[in-house]
Amino acid sequence: MEYLLLIYSDEKDMAATPPAELEQMMGAYMAYTQALAGANVLRGGNRLRPISAATTVRTTGGKTQTLDGPFAETREQLGGYYLIDVPDLDAALSWASRCPGAQYGSVEVRPIWAM
Amino acid sequence: MSTDAHRAAEQAARQSYGKLVAWLAARSRDVAAAEDALADAFAAALATWPAQGVPSAPEAWLLTAARRRLIDMARRRHTAETASDVLLLSLEQAAAEADASGSVPDQRLRLMFACAHPAIDPAMRSPLMLQTVLGLDAATIAAVFLMPAATMGQRLVRAKRRIRDAGIPFRLPMQEDLPARLDAVLEAVYAAFAAGWVDPAALDHRRQGLADEALWLCRVLTELLPDEPEVLGLLALMLHASARVGARRDASGGYIPLSAQDPARWNAAAIAEAETLLLRASSLRRIGRFQLEAAVQSAHAARRRTGWTDWAAIVSIYDGLLVLTGSPVIAVNRAVALAETAGAAAALAALDASADAPELAAYQPYWAARADLLARLGHAGPARAAYARALALERDPAARRFLEVRQMALAAPRG
Numbered sequence: 001m002e003y004l005l006l007i008y009s010d011e012k013d014m015a016a017t018p019p020a021e022l023e024q025m026m027g028a029y030m031a032y033t034q035a036l037a038g039a040n041v042l043r044g045g046n047r048l049r050p051i052s053a054a055t056t057v058r059t060t061g062g063k064t065q066t067l068d069g070p071f072a073e074t075r076e077q078l079g080g081y082y083l084i085d086v087p088d089l090d091a092a093l094s095w096a097s098r099c100p101g102a103q104y105g106s107v108e109v110r111p112i113w114a115m
Numbered sequence: 116m117s118t119d120a121h122r123a124a125e126q127a128a129r130q131s132y133g134k135l136v137a138w139l140a141a142r143s144r145d146v147a148a149a150e151d152a153l154a155d156a157f158a159a160a161l162a163t164w165p166a167q168g169v170p171s172a173p174e175a176w177l178l179t180a181a182r183r184r185l186i187d188m189a190r191r192r193h194t195a196e197t198a199s200d201v202l203l204l205s206l207e208q209a210a211a212e213a214d215a216s217g218s219v220p221d222q223r224l225r226l227m228f229a230c231a232h233p234a235i236d237p238a239m240r241s242p243l244m245l246q247t248v249l250g251l252d253a254a255t256i257a258a259v260f261l262m263p264a265a266t267m268g269q270r271l272v273r274a275k276r277r278i279r280d281a282g283i284p285f286r287l288p289m290q291e292d293l294p295a296r297l298d299a300v301l302e303a304v305y306a307a308f309a310a311g312w313v314d315p316a317a318l319d320h321r322r323q324g325l326a327d328e329a330l331w332l333c334r335v336l337t338e339l340l341p342d343e344p345e346v347l348g349l350l351a352l353m354l355h356a357s358a359r360v361g362a363r364r365d366a367s368g369g370y371i372p373l374s375a376q377d378p379a380r381w382n383a384a385a386i387a388e389a390e391t392l393l394l395r396a397s398s399l400r401r402i403g404r405f406q407l408e409a410a411v412q413s414a415h416a417a418r419r420r421t422g423w424t425d426w427a428a429i430v431s432i433y434d435g436l437l438v439l440t441g442s443p444v445i446a447v448n449r450a451v452a453l454a455e456t457a458g459a460a461a462a463l464a465a466l467d468a469s470a471d472a473p474e475l476a477a478y479q480p481y482w483a484a485r486a487d488l489l490a491r492l493g494h495a496g497p498a499r500a501a502y503a504r505a506l507a508l509e510r511d512p513a514a515r516r517f518l519e520v521r522q523m524a525l526a527a528p529r530g
Contacts, residue, residue, distance in 0.1 A: 001282045088284035089234060090292075111282055 002043060002085050002112035003092040008076040009105025011050050028100040036084060036095065045082035076105050083112070120164035124157060127173040133248035133335075135174070137226035139181055141285040144229075146247055146275040148188060149181070156180035223248055224339045225285040227332075231299040232283045239274045240303040241310070246271055248335075249328055259310045259325050297340070301349050301405060304332050308353050326357060337392075347396035348406030351389040355412030358385035370517035378419035386416045407436045411448075426455035443472035447481045450488075459491040479508040483518060495525040 017025070036042035051070040058065045070077065080101070086092050089109070096107045132153070139149035156177045170176040230243040242260060245251045257267035277283070288296040311325030333350045340346050362380035365371055393413055396406050414429050433449035436442075446469040454462035466485055475481040486501035502522035509515050 003282075088286075089232075089282040090284050090286075090288070092282070093234070111280060113280075 007101030132250035137222035241306040344396040352409035354389035
């Protein structure tokens, strides 16, 4: 099954993190990505720019509304994702718990709904 | 003939239901579809067995009928999808394996681990297990867990959909996860037992039956995991409790607390079985919560032989439990035992220490214990208030009468 690991964290905390710690975090992400690739479960993944770069679009009655900012204001923001292919939820949860994002915020595990 | 067929179908249902659901759902993870197919198979059995006679292997007959139905349903759902072809193939292969061995492989343990998976709401684990392993209907489960039948039905449907959609596996957990995951399974079994146990008057006969169903579930677990001491401990605990079920009422239906029960009315066979289990559990040298709780029950049961209760031993077992669980409910039980060794004042002080725990606000035994200790220390006013609080939390009429009599025995303040 394919699962999306959605990595959430508080952007304000991230912005206040000292550079040395950020560097360490980047290293952890690199190692984690390599581990996913090495286990042949990695299908995709990326970082996202902060919500200050987000734009939300909604079309109602044929009229398109464009809003500056994210879909919803929340305490933690979506900051990146991995798409993985593993046998079941246990395997997905096991990868999610090792994701550096789980230490700095939380990782939501969502099964892909195949089309 | 027809009653024979009915009885055979009922017996097959009781013994095989969980096995068949587990087997049918293991690959697709679709418990609801497995249950639907099985319901059709049972209906077909009741329609054909009276006329054609009960087949020599009812379980295999039901499996074949349910499997055919499941394959029909899968075909109808996605005719053009290659994924479903793969699914059908694996279903056919597994069926061939089952037929070759002549019996259905027992995968109920996997089903139980799926029901008690960390991704399932803890409150739904026990109901889910009762439905999928034992085949109890939503209305019966709802009555036991004090919930409207429609709500319980919806939550069960949602939980099963979650097993399928989230990809909750039907397999045994990894060794490193086993203790925590097994604990969740045991908690769910114990919750089913407790739900049946809290209603000693059997106001609702379905509740009384539930304690037996939980015992049965735990026996299945001991067969499947014979070397897990906590499984043995839980079975011992539940057997000790059920040994006293008849002794909790006098001839006129009045409530008798444990300390006033006549040990001759306890079920000797159940106690003996519990003791044997506990001994075997302790020989495995891995102590745990359920073994310790069973040890407390064992100490109470010893009164049958010795004529007295070793409260000091009970307090020390509770000390261990408290370290292990940190549970305020355990702290209340410990305080009650402490009253017998160190006196009511020490016990009340121990109760006060955990009085702030939010779990205790609606925990009847806490208020009843508090009331009793206050009464023993001569604080009639606060004792009456605590009894009132306990009464507000008690449904059982016999237990209510018991508390009311005690409350009234406290002399009313004279003017």
